Amino acid sequence: MTKALLLATTILVAAPFTAAAQGGAPAVDTAQQGVLVFEPAFFADGSPNTALDMIARLPGFGLDTGDTDTRGFAGAAGNVLIDGGRPSSKSDSLDGILRRISAASVERIELIRGGASGIDMQGRSVVANVVLKRTVQIQTVLEANSYVYPDGHLGPLLQASWSRREGESQLEASLSATTDRTDDTGDGYRRRYNAAGVPIQTADLDRWDRFRNVRGTAAWQGLTRGGRLRVNGVLGWNKAENAIDTLIRTGAGRNERVENEGDEVEAELGLNWARALGERAELELTGLQRYEVDNDESRSFSGLNGVAFGGEGTAGETIGRAVLRFRPSDRWALEGGGEAAYNFLDSATAYVENGVPVPLPSASVKVEELRGEVFGQTTWRPDPSLTVEAALRVEVSEISQSGDSDLTRTFVYPKPRLQVTWSPVADHQLRLRVEREIGQLDFGDFVASADVDLNQVEGGNPELEPAKAWVLEAVYERRFWGEGALTLTAQFKRWEDLIDVIPLTGGFEAVGNIGDGSSSYQQIAVTLPMDRLGLPNARMVARATVSQSSVTDPLTGEGRRFSGQIAFGCGIDFNQDLGGGRWSYGFQHGCNLDDPVQYRIREVRNIEEEPFVTVYGQWKPRSDLTVRVDLGNATDREQRRERLIYSGPRNSAPLSFREERGTRMSPWLFIQIRKTL
Numbered sequence: 026m027t028k029a030l031l032l033a034t035t036i037l038v039a040a041p042f043t044a045a046a047q048g049g050a051p052a053v054d055t056a057q058q059g060v061l062v063f064e065p066a067f068f069a070d071g072s073p074n075t076a077l078d079m080i081a082r083l084p085g086f087g088l089d090t091g092d093t094d095t096r097g098f099a100g101a102a103g104n105v106l107i108d109g110g111r112p113s114s115k116s117d118s119l120d121g122i123l124r125r126i127s128a129a130s131v132e133r134i135e136l137i138r139g140g141a142s143g144i145d146m147q148g149r150s151v152v153a154n155v156v157l158k159r160t161v162q163i164q165t166v167l168e169a170n171s172y173v174y175p176d177g178h179l180g181p182l183l184q185a186s187w188s189r190r191e192g193e194s195q196l197e198a199s200l201s202a203t204t205d206r207t208d209d210t211g212d213g214y215r216r217r218y219n220a221a222g223v224p225i226q227t228a229d230l231d232r233w234d235r236f237r238n239v240r241g242t243a244a245w246q247g248l249t250r251g252g253r254l255r256v257n258g259v260l261g262w263n264k265a266e267n268a269i270d271t272l273i274r275t276g277a278g279r280n281e282r283v284e285n286e287g288d289e290v291e292a293e294l295g296l297n298w299a300r301a302l303g304e305r306a307e308l309e310l311t312g313l314q315r316y317e318v319d320n321d322e323s324r325s326f327s328g329l330n331g332v333a334f335g336g337e338g339t340a341g342e343t344i345g346r347a348v349l350r351f352r353p354s355d356r357w358a359l360e361g362g363g364e365a366a367y368n369f370l371d372s373a374t375a376y377v378e379n380g381v382p383v384p385l386p387s388a389s390v391k392v393e394e395l396r397g398e399v400f401g402q403t404t405w406r407p408d409p410s411l412t413v414e415a416a417l418r419v420e421v422s423e424i425s426q427s428g429d430s431d432l433t434r435t436f437v438y439p440k441p442r443l444q445v446t447w448s449p450v451a452d453h454q455l456r457l458r459v460e461r462e463i464g465q466l467d468f469g470d471f472v473a474s475a476d477v478d479l480n481q482v483e484g485g486n487p488e489l490e491p492a493k494a495w496v497l498e499a500v501y502e503r504r505f506w507g508e509g510a511l512t513l514t515a516q517f518k519r520w521e522d523l524i525d526v527i528p529l530t531g532g533f534e535a536v537g538n539i540g541d542g543s544s545s546y547q548q549i550a551v552t553l554p555m556d557r558l559g560l561p562n563a564r565m566v567a568r569a570t571v572s573q574s575s576v577t578d579p580l581t582g583e584g585r586r587f588s589g590q591i592a593f594g595c596g597i598d599f600n601q602d603l604g605g606g607r608w609s610y611g612f613q614h615g616c617n618l619d620d621p622v623q624y625r626i627r628e629v630r631n632i633e634e635e636p637f638v639t640v641y642g643q644w645k646p647r648s649d650l651t652v653r654v655d656l657g658n659a660t661d662r663e664q665r666r667e668r669l670i671y672s673g674p675r676n677s678a679p680l681s682f683r684e685e686r687g688t689r690m691s692p693w694l695f696i697q698i699r700k701t702l
């Protein structure tokens with residue numbers, strides 16, 4: 026795999042520039058060489074249904090839906106804009122929004138690399154901008170989908186959406202409901218060995234799980250007070266249950282049953298108002314309110330012994346953001362603004378062993394954060410081939426804790442960023458980036474938690490600080506054969522206050538800071554059109570990534586890789602369209618070869634998963650009807666986990682036993698029927 030990608034890299038980089046001049050290639054904005062324009066004709070052979078289908082076919086681009094768990098808007102955005110702006114929602118996923126936009130409503134898609142005048146890049150090097158048609162577009166879509174498993178179980182997923190778009194006026198709504206299971210359902214085994222490697226116990230595992238959710242979204246957009254106002258809302262309910270029965274076959278021990286149950290209700294209201302201030306300036310105001318309530322329970326039964334852990338929490342977020350953009354000339358673009366956000370998590374947990382309550386560090390805590398950020402950015406384009414972007418964000422936050430821990434801390438972090446994009450000749454681009462990144466603390470790490478299945482209890486840590494890093498990144502991009510793209514990426518990070526697992530007094534452990542470290546990765550990604558290789562309207566997308574990292578282990582004092590990092594990862598996607606998109610088929614293959622290792626205080630975990638394979642076929646008998654069948658987990662892959670359990674801290678206590686656990690989830694079919702009315 027790696028040799029093939031390296032060979033392809035050599036051939037493509039050395040290929041004559043004229044090889045890129047093919048029919049069907051995207052248009053290039055001559056005023057801004059960093060912008061590639063993809064008209065609907067570019068996607069015609071694939072006959073896409075939605076904007077999401079079109080995004081998936083952009084050569085050299087991969088959808089990133091963003092991190093909705095990030096507090097505030099800054100840093101939470103995905104890499105796709107709609108009419109030049111980001112959605113004013115965090116609960117409604119970016120891929121879900123794109124799935125509700127019909128391909129017939131898309132005027133064009135702009136792939137913006139390195140920045141463009143008047144475009145909010147959201148701190149990213151590359152974004153796609155979906156530009157919608159201004160004519161009337163009315164659409165109703167019904168979807169009847171279902172997972173089908175070998176044991177006869179069905180996991181139905183029903184979806185309905187309606188939308189009306191006319192210029193700046195939009196009205197849309199959607200409703201979905203599903204009940205299904207995950208890869209936590211299936212049979213497995215557990216084997217234990219003593220420190221000398223002698224088997225001491227074997228057991229069978231019987232795993233079961235179910236989840237259900239109902240979700241509704243609605244949005245309205247129109248012109249008011251000289252600007253464009255968009256209001257959107259989300260309401261959702263989720264419930265998940267799972268159970269594991271451990272049946273001892275040989276060796277000492279008792280049968281055990283572990284049960285977990287949780288439910289969640291979430292609601293969100295978002296507003297966005299944008300108004301032009303003359304020909305070269307724009308003001309944008311965004312507001313968001315989120316609210317979430319969840320309850321979780323875990324129980325373990327083994328003979329007369331029992332363990333129970335329960336927790337309930339309420340979380341909320343309020344955001345206000347203002348951005349002013351000004352373009353004094355075609356070569357300069359200025360942007361400035363501020364954001365204020367209030368977040369809270371009010372959580373209470375309880376842990377009981379054999380009917381006796383066990384006190385946990387920070388079992389009941391309310392965490393609140395008041396955060397403000399001011400930012401400024403300038404983009405300079407001295408000529409069409411060169412773009413320089415400089416930005417500075419300054420974040421001030423106050424995090425307070427009350428309950429079992431009473432503590433208030435204030436953080437101030439400047440976050441500078443510099444990016445240079447150079448396109449020396451057509452189809453070649455180099456991007457260089459230097460940036461200071463500041464992580465966000467997970468409120469859940471301030472509160473005690475437990476994994477009853479693994480007999481693992483974590484205390485909360487009120488002293489946690491965010492991780493910080495200086496980032497150096499270089500990206501080379503080569504466009505070829507009209508629809509092909511090669512991307513080489515190298516990145517290095519110097520970390521401070523890395524977050525991992527640390528020991529606490531009283532024998533507990535918690536998430537905490539373990540010191541400084543470094544990480545880097547190198548990636549090759551290729552989008553290869555197969556027309557010249559005898560497969561018309563086919564393409565292959567391949568990637569290979571090599572990662573390195575180093576940190577001092579807080580227990581042993583020795584250097585090691587970051588916990589959970591995969592040293593080598595790769596993947597291959599292939600698809601071909603036949604009959605003008607009436608038929609299509611393809612496959613996905615994840616070929617990661619390395620196993621991530623997780624380091625805890627009393628154990629070391631090694632997680633191994635066999636590569637996955639998914640095959641699909643799609644039929645469009647009419648333009649308004651699509652039938653698709655996916656065969657997932659085609660190889661019935663096994664997931665394995667090895668645990669080295671020590672009798673105390675692993676730097677000083679002897680190995681108690683080694684545990685091997687393997688599970689399988691059967692292959693499945695996913696049948697999708699999509700009808701446009």
